[in-house]
Amino acid sequence: MEEKKLPSRQENYSEWYNQLVLRSEMADYAPVRGCMVVRPYGWALWENIQKALDNRFKATGHVNAAFPLLIPQSFMTKEKEHVEGFAPELAVVTHGGGEKLEEPLVVRPTSETIIGTMYAKWIQSYRDLPVLVNQWANVVRWEMRTKLFLRTLEFYWQEGHTAHATEQEAIEETERMLDVYADFAINEAAVPVIKGRKSETEKFAGAKATYSIEAMMGDTKALQSGTSHFLGQNFAQAFDIKFLDENNQLQFCWTTSWGISTRFIGAIIMTHGDDQGLILPPRLAPIQVVVVPIYRKDEEKALVMEKVEEVTKALSAFRVKVDAREGLTPGFKFNDWELKGVPLRIEIGPKDVQNGTLALARRDIPGRDGKSFVPMAGCTQTVADMLETIQASLLTKATKFRDDHIFEVESYEQLKDVVNDKGWAVGWWSDDRENEAKIKEETRATLRCYAPSEGEGVCFFTGRKTNKKAYFARGY
RNA sequence: CGGGGUGUAGCGCAGUCGGCUAGCGCGCUGCGUUUGGGACGCAGAGGUCGACGGUUCGAGUCCGUCCACCCCGACCA
Numbered sequence: 001m002e003e004k005k006l007p008s009r010q011e012n013y014s015e016w017y018n019q020l021v022l023r024s025e026m027a028d029y030a031p032v033r034g035c036m037v038v039r040p041y042g043w044a045l046w047e048n049i050q051k052a053l054d055n056r057f058k059a060t061g062h063v064n065a066a067f068p069l070l071i072p073q074s075f076m077t078k079e080k081e082h083v084e085g086f087a088p089e090l091a092v093v094t095h096g097g098g099e100k101l102e103e104p105l106v107v108r109p110t111s112e113t114i115i116g117t118m119y120a121k122w123i124q125s126y127r128d129l130p131v132l133v134n135q136w137a138n139v140v141r142w143e144m145r146t147k148l149f150l151r152t153l154e155f156y157w158q159e160g161h162t163a164h165a166t167e168q169e170a171i172e173e174t175e176r177m178l179d180v181y182a183d184f185a186i187n188e189a190a191v192p193v194i195k196g197r198k199s200e201t202e203k204f205a206g207a208k209a210t211y212s213i214e215a216m217m218g219d220t221k222a223l224q225s226g227t228s229h230f231l232g233q234n235f236a237q238a239f240d241i242k243f244l245d246e247n248n249q250l251q252f253c254w255t256t257s258w259g260i261s262t263r264f265i266g267a268i269i270m271t272h273g274d275d276q277g278l279i280l281p282p283r284l285a286p287i288q289v290v291v292v293p294i295y296r297k298d299e300e301k302a303l304v305m306e307k308v309e310e311v312t313k314a315l316s317a318f319r320v321k322v323d324a325r326e327g328l329t330p331g332f333k334f335n336d337w338e339l340k341g342v343p344l345r346i347e348i349g350p351k352d353v354q355n356g357t358l359a360l361a362r363r364d365i366p367g368r369d370g371k372s373f374v375p376m377a378g379c380t381q382t383v384a385d386m387l388e389t390i391q392a393s394l395l396t397k398a399t400k401f402r403d404d405h406i407f408e409v410e411s412y413e414q415l416k417d418v419v420n421d422k423g424w425a426v427g428w429w430s431d432d433r434e435n436e437a438k439i440k441e442e443t444r445a446t447l448r449c450y451a452p453s454e455g456e457g458v459c460f461f462t463g464r465k466t467n468k469k470a471y472f473a474r475g476y
Numbered sequence: 477c478g479g480g481g482u483g484u485a486g487c488g489c490a491g492u493c494g495g496c497u498a499g500c501g502c503g504c505u506g507c508g509u510u511u512g513g514g515a516c517g518c519a520g521a522g523g524u525c526g527a528c529g530g531u532u533c534g535a536g537u538c539c540g541u542c543c544a545c546c547c548c549g550a551c552c553a
Contacts, residue, residue, distance in 0.1 A: 004514055014547080033545070089552075110553095144477080144551055151552065204553095212553095224553060263553055294512055331513035349512055359512075367513095444549095476553095 004335075008275045013219040017270060021148045024278050024340050026265065034146035034153040038262065041340065044286035046156065046262060050136065052188040052284065053158060053260060056180045062132040062160060067114050069138075070105040075113040079238040082112065085205020089141040091153075107140040112206065112231070112257055115161045116239035123253060126165050126245050130173070134160040149266035150223070150476050157261035163241060163253040167232070170254035174230040177258040178211045181226035189264070190281040190394040191215050191271045192402050193225060194471065196449025201436055204257075208232035214448045214471065216402040217270035220423040222448045222473040225267045228258035266476075271398050272364075278341025279363050281394055282387040288319045289383060290342045294330045294349035303353045307376070311348065311358065314380050318387070338363060343390045344383065352376070364390050364397070406471075409460050412439075415472060419445040424473040428457035430466035445472045 006023070007015045021027050026042035029035075038046065054064070070093060077083045091107040094100060108114065119131060140154045160177060164170040178195055185193045193213035203210035207229040215225045235241070236252040245251050272279040282288050293308050295301040305324075312320050321342075323333050330347065337345055347359035358379055362370035374382050405423030409415045418425040420443070429447075439461070440446050453469035 018546085029545080031544095085552095139553095141552075143553095145547095145549085155553075157553080227553070259553075261553055292512095296511060327511090327515095329511050329513085329515055331511085332515085333513095335514050347512065351512075 006275060006277065006339075009218055009273075016273075016275070017266075018148065020269065020273060020277060020339075026269075026278075027148050029148075032153070034143060036148050036152045036154075038156070041286060042265060045265060045268070045280065045284060048284040048286065049189075049260075049264060050158070052184055053180075054134075054136075056184060057134050057158075057160065060132075060176060060180060062134045062162075064135060065133050066135055066137070067108075067111050067118070069108055071108050071111075071114045073104045073106050075117060076106055078113065079206045079235055081234075082206035082238075086110070086141075089143060091140045091142055108137070109139055109141045110257075110259075111135065111137070111139075111159055112161065112235055113239070116235045116241060116255070119161075119163050119253070119255075120239050120241045123163060123241055123243050126243050129163060129165045129243060129253065130169060131163040132160075132173075133162070134158055147266075147476075149269070150263055155261050155263065157259050159257060159259045162256045163236070164255070165243065165245065165251070165253070167254050170232075170256050171230055174209070174211060174228050174256045174258070177256070178213065178226075178228040181213050181228065181258070181260060184260075185213055185215065185225060185264075185267075186395065188281065188283045189268050189271075190283075190391055190398060191225065191267055192395060192399040194449065194451075196451060196471070198227075198449055199431070199433075199436060199447045199470070201433055202447060204229045206231065206234050207257075208234065212449055214473075215267050215271060216405060216424065216473075217267070217476070218273065218401075219270070220405045220421075220473070222424065222446075222471075222475040223263070223267050223270070224448070224475065225264055226258075226260040229256060231255040231257060272394055273341070274366070276335075276366060277339035279394065280341040280343060282343045282391045285341065285343050286319065287321045287337075287340070287342045288387060289315060289321070289344045289346060290337045291320060291322045291346045291348060292330055292333050292337075293322070293324060294347060296350075300350045304348055304350065307348050307353050311346065311376065311379060315383055317380070318383060334361070344386055346383075360386060362386070362390055364393055410458075412461050415439070415445070415460060416443055419443050419472055419474060424448070424471050426451050426469060426471045427460040428453075428466050429468050429470040430459035430462050430464040431468055431470075432462070435461050439472065443472075443474075445474050447471070448473050448475065 006019055009016045025039045027039055028037045030037050086109050093105040136158045138154055138156050143151050146152050162173050182193055182195050185191045193215045195213055198210040198212055209230040211228045212224045213226045215223050217223055233252040233254060235255050241253045242250055291308055293304045295304045308322055343363050345361040352358055356376050357373045358376050360372050360374055407418045407425055409418055409425040409427040415425045436447050448471040451469040451471050456465050456467050459466045
């Protein structure tokens with residue numbers, strides 16, 4: 001290990017992030033530029049994210065399926081805006097089995113086109129609707145600049161694709177899944193997110209409307225952490241997804257798509273992490289409790305390990321890891337597990353054996369303040385309560401941080417000031433593409449999403465009356 | 477694609493006025509002592525110095541070409 005300590009977030013946030021991802025063994029750089037290897041610890045976190053999301057998808061009536069990785073290139077060109085949006089970042093397969101292919105195949109950057117093609121085949125009648133399918137998959141987008149988890153050439157995600165008989169139903173689905181994402185983010189990951197609609201400039205290529213959940217990272221930058229698209233009949237028309245309604249009239253379907261990716265791991269890291277390392281929310285943490293045995297002599301070891309055994313048995317309802325590595329000092333192990341963000345640590349030493357106690361150390365409260373000695377009897381409940389407390393306090397802390405860094409602005413000058421180093425700006429906004437582009441060019445801040453608003457106000461940029469409000473921030 | 481940086485042991489680096497056996501720290505292996513906030517001693521293992529070409533008696537070091545990766549911008553989940 002080169003340096004024992006991570007760079008602090010203050011001195012170099014980006015470097016803090018990069019080193020943390022590598023050193024916590026979440027991910028590593030792959031041999032190909034811009035690609036990453038998700039290591040077992042990172043993948044275990046992703047699996048927990050998957051479970052939490054998948055349960056919610058099933059509970060809202062969705063089923064999983066798997067569509068192919070390779071898509072005929074011609075599919076990509078059928079929806080005009082879609083092709084314009086994705087053409088620059090496609091990976092294309094031109095050869096197979098040593099032969100040049102008749103038609104090149106693109107590696108899916110997203111699956112609307114292939115899934116739309118299949119839906120056209122499967123949907124005939126209003127009785128076939130709605131179709132509510134999700135797939136867990138990897139996709140490839142040839143990005144220019146990459147960063148572990150946040151933007152890599154290949155990433156893992158889920159993409160839901162639904163088809164409905166009416167516009168209203170499709171809109172409701174779009175909103176429902178946005179709510180599902182927000183519920184997951186807030187209640188599982190303790191990542192407070194803001195739900196909102198994207199501007200015309202920022203919306204998905206081919207969508208009628210895009211909604212997103214936006215999270216604030218530790219450096220106050222915004223991260224789009226999940227998206228839900230109302231596709232109208234755009235893809236239905238491009239891929240000929242039609243059905244006969246009750247009146248024997250041929251109609252185009254209304255479709256939606258929505259996704260959350262491994263980028264969300266980045267959101268968790270940058271929402272909760274501190275200078276000591278990761279802090280993982282208990283509900284998603286691969287390891288919820290780490291037990292560190294402490295002893296000097298063999299006699300002590302025997303007694304301590306006996307107690308460790310007892311405790312892990314009592315904690316079988318949790319994801320527990322015993323760090324029995326020999327030859328490492330307790331201090332080293334404490335730092336190691338703090339780097340890896342395990343929410344709760346239990347120390348068991350000779351004193352505890354003698355007193356019938358356990359030493360608990362909360363990851364979210366560093367140092368002495370986070371330590372407590374509790375009776376071993378009843379530790380199952382103590383740990384359960386403690387994990388709940390940690391989960392809740394992470395959310396409270398992150399929410400406060402976010403709210404402390406969002407500022408109402410009434411002028412462009414104020415926005416520039418806020419967005420430069422203070423956080424997010426929110427203000428009345430007379431929606432205009434050109435002005436939005438200008439703000440982006442001059443401040444590097446983008447319109448993250450529209451904010452809830454009541455009545456009318458004066459646009460901070462144009463001075464015109466408007467009924468819309470919007471968040472602006474620099475983003476990832 | 478523009479700007480910056482880096483390629484020498486698993487990781488981090490030194491060596492770059494050409495010179496003989498390529499070095500340091502961490503990590504790794506073995507043994508011993510340690511262990512309640514990043515332990516220590518001793519003994520070891522580990523290298524086609526990013527690739528190709530050139531100059532030279534001699535190249536990690538000089539020259540040329542190429543490649544790769546990282547960071548900062550334009551593009552994006």
